[in-house]
Amino acid sequence: MVRMPFRRQLFRMGVGAVVGSAAARGALAMPRRADPAIDAVARLAFVNTHTGESLDVVYRESGRYLTDAIAEIDRVLRDHRNGEVFPIDRALLDQLDRLGTLLATGTRPFHVISGYRSPATNAMLHARSNGVATRSLHMSGRAIDIRMPGVPLATLHRAALSMQAGGVGYYPGSNFVHVDTGRSRSWGAKA
Numbered sequence: 001m002v003r004m005p006f007r008r009q010l011f012r013m014g015v016g017a018v019v020g021s022a023a024a025r026g027a028l029a030m031p032r033r034a035d036p037a038i039d040a041v042a043r044l045a046f047v048n049t050h051t052g053e054s055l056d057v058v059y060r061e062s063g064r065y066l067t068d069a070i071a072e073i074d075r076v077l078r079d080h081r082n083g084e085v086f087p088i089d090r091a092l093l094d095q096l097d098r099l100g101t102l103l104a105t106g107t108r109p110f111h112v113i114s115g116y117r118s119p120a121t122n123a124m125l126h127a128r129s130n131g132v133a134t135r136s137l138h139m140s141g142r143a144i145d146i147r148m149p150g151v152p153l154a155t156l157h158r159a160a161l162s163m164q165a166g167g168v169g170y171y172p173g174s175n176f177v178h179v180d181t182g183r184s185r186s187w188g189a190k191a
Contacts, residue, residue, distance in 0.1 A: 042097045044073065045109035050080040056107060060097075065090055077115025077144065081124075086116040088141040091181045095165050096144070099179070102159050103151055113145040113176045114138055137167070143180035145171075153177060161186055 042060035047053070055076045059069040073093065078085040096110060117125070117138035126132040137143035148156055153170075157177045160168045169178030170188030178188075 042094070043107070044093060044096055044100070045107050046073070046076050047109045047111045048076050048080065048115075049111050049113055051076075054109060056109065059093060074116075074141075077112060077141075079116050079118045079121050081121045082118055084116070084118045086118075086141045088116065088144075089181050092142055092144060092166075092179070095163065095179060095181065096146075098163055098165075099156075099160055102163070103148070103156070105148060105151065108148060108150060110144075110146045110148055113147070113174075115144050116141050131171075137180040137182050142182065143167070143178060145176045145178050147176050157188075 040062060041058055043056070043058045045054070045056040053076050055072055057069045057072055059066055059073060070088075070090070070093075074085050074088050077088050100108075100110070115138070117136060119139055122132065122134075122136050122139050126134055126136075138145075146156070147153060153172055153175060157168065157170045160177055160179050164184055165181070166184060167178065167180040167182045168186045170186070171178065172189050
């Protein structure tokens with residue numbers, strides 16, 4: 001099987017329009033693999049759509065996760081229904097860093113619909129909707145539901161799929177993309 005270059009794959013998937021326009025502005029370096037050992041600085045920005053809290057923080061420097069920054073991320077991504085804080089999977093944070101780099105969004109924040117979910121919250125949501133998994137990775141800090149104002153949801157979805165890292169769900173009716181660190185799979189409406 002002949003593998004086409006990564007950039008060509010992105011253009012074929014439709015991400016190329018965003019990536020191409022960013023490159024034309026000089027805002028995007030070549031896509032890279034997330035490698036905490038060689039990345040000098042990794043920064044993430046969030047807006048919690050339920051609490052209104054925002055955070056823009058460097059969470060990793062020279063391959064080392066910054067404890068205070070990770071604690072701030074855990075707090076902002078807590079279960080907003082009961083205030084329970086849980087450690088967010090660092091691999092998920094690295095996926096989000098890669099996704100932001102791929103989309104060349106600079107410091108534009110991810111708008112978070114759901115980060116960590118306690119088992120009680122997940123059970124309540126599952127009872128209301130068959131779209132909520134009984135063993136959701138949100139309960140182990142390994143999943144997040146996001147959107148990014150200014151980036152079409154379909155583009156965000158295709159970019160997340162292109163990383164081939166974990167699960168990607170597409171929910172255009174609810175205006176979010178699900179990203180997790182589970183096995184590689186995808187579901188939802190067609191983009």
